[in-house]
Amino acid sequence: MRTDAGKGVLMRRTVLLGVSILGIVALTGSAASASGVIDFSTRTSAVCAEFTDAVGLYEGNSVTMLGVVVGTVERIESSGDSVVVTMDVDDSVRLPADVGAVTLSSSIVTDRHVEFTEPYREGPELDRTNCIPLDRTRTPLGISDTLDAVTELASDLLGPADATGAREDILGDTLRSVDGSLRGSGAQLNAALKQLAELVGEPADRDTTVRRLIDNLDGLIDTFAVSWPDVAKLLDNLKAGMITLSEFTQAFGGAVLLTVDFIPPLVRTIAKYDDKVYALADQLIPVVDVALGRIGDIKDILEQVPTVSDNLTTMYDSDLQSGRLIYHPPRFEIDTNSPNEICALLNTYSPTCSANQQRGDVIDVGLVQLILGSAGWR
Structure with missing residues (x-):
């Protein structure tokens, strides 16, 4: 058993320990507040x-x-x-x-x-x-915004108002038309809904399929959203193509109508002149066959036409209004071993030959001048 003195010593030690712990905690908190080193807040x-x-x-x-x-x-x-x-x-x-x-x-x-x-x-x-x-x-x-959209939708469904503020009963007429169309078809609709329910089956069993379908649809919508400029350009081109096709069909329809009016007279004309037309065709076919065989030559001739036309243009003098033709008389050459004697003889008819010729030189003499000189022309 512990004595009273021992109990007192133990109690004093416990009190001192508690005071020491409180002092350490207080000092730690003061140091943390002063230095800001300990920070448990999130950055x-x-x-x-x-x-x-x-x-x-x-x-x-x-x-x-x-x-x-x-x-x-x-x-x-x-x-x-x-x-x-x-x-x-x-x-x-x-x-x-x-x-x-x-x-x-x-x-x-x-x-x-x-x-x-x-x-x-x-x-x-x-x-x-x-x-x-x-x-x-x-x-x-x-x-x-939601209420404004609902108001606008209701206005569109009710249709525009006239000068008196009255509106056409478009929605009522539509509902009455739908009611008239569906009247008496309740049994068929009921059977169709039952078949649809049997086809769908238990919704819980289709949950995975529906989720996958929604995910694929979301991916498709995202693709359209990202590629919308290209899709818009494609739609614009498709619209332009449809307009062109519409204009072509209208023109083609008019051409067909003209053909309908044109064919009967053409048939009568062919029936009237068919013998002459066939005879002319018999004559033209061999010519066409020959022309097709010479298509290369015809092509070469046609390629020369521009050059010939240009040459003809340069041969005409618009100022003189006459052709530009320059005549060069023919000349001939004589090879001789006695050039000086030949030149002296030729110069008696036409002084065109130089007397200073060397042996073996070629003498160039104008033929026309020589002939006219021999006839007495100077």
Whole structure:
């Protein structure tokens, strides 16, 4: 058994130990507050996004990714036709470079929050110094926009009003027409719905197929959205092609009508002159056959026509209104061993020969001058 003195010593030791622990905790907290070294808060950085509007979104609202809060809205600023929302987002949250942002609300009476569209998987990350552009953000329609759309739809269904404000009963006539068309077909519709139910089967069994169909449809819609400029150009070209085809069919229809009017006289004319036409054709066929055999020669002749035409043009003097013809009389050459004697003889008729000739030289004499000189022409 412990004595009273021992119990007192043990109690004193326990009190001293408790006071020491409290002192250490207090000193640690003071040092942490003074130096700021111990910081259990999460590091964040700013991410901004452009929205068409910020209805229902306020500073301090949450920012989520897949339903998990990853930050808060810090600032909302107007920028021309859009709104820039600046958010504090946890640095540990990695965002893809093409991430989008939408504003959502769980009900029509609660504030909206910002939701990033997709988490990071691979590839480049978002540069947080640049805002998410307007084409990658979406905001839901407000109740006023929805009511305006419903009003416009109702006006379109009711049809335009006349000067007195009365409208044609287009919707009523349509419903009455549908009612008249379906009257008496209840049994057939019931049988068709039963067959459709048997074809679909248990909805739970078709869940995977329906999900896959929705995913494929979503991929197809995304492909159309990305490639919409090419699709729009294709539709424009298709529209232009259909307009051209329509114009061609109209012209072709007119040509057919003219042909209908033209064929009977042509038939009568052929029946009247068929013997002469056939005889002429018998004469033309051999000529055509020969011409086809000479198609290369004909081609060569036609290729020479432009050159010949140009030459004929240069041979005509428009100022003198006469042809440009230059006549060069013929000349002949005599090879002789006695050039000086031959030149002296030729010069008696036409002084065209040089008397200073060497043995073996060729003498060039004008033939016409020589003949005319021998006849006495000087």
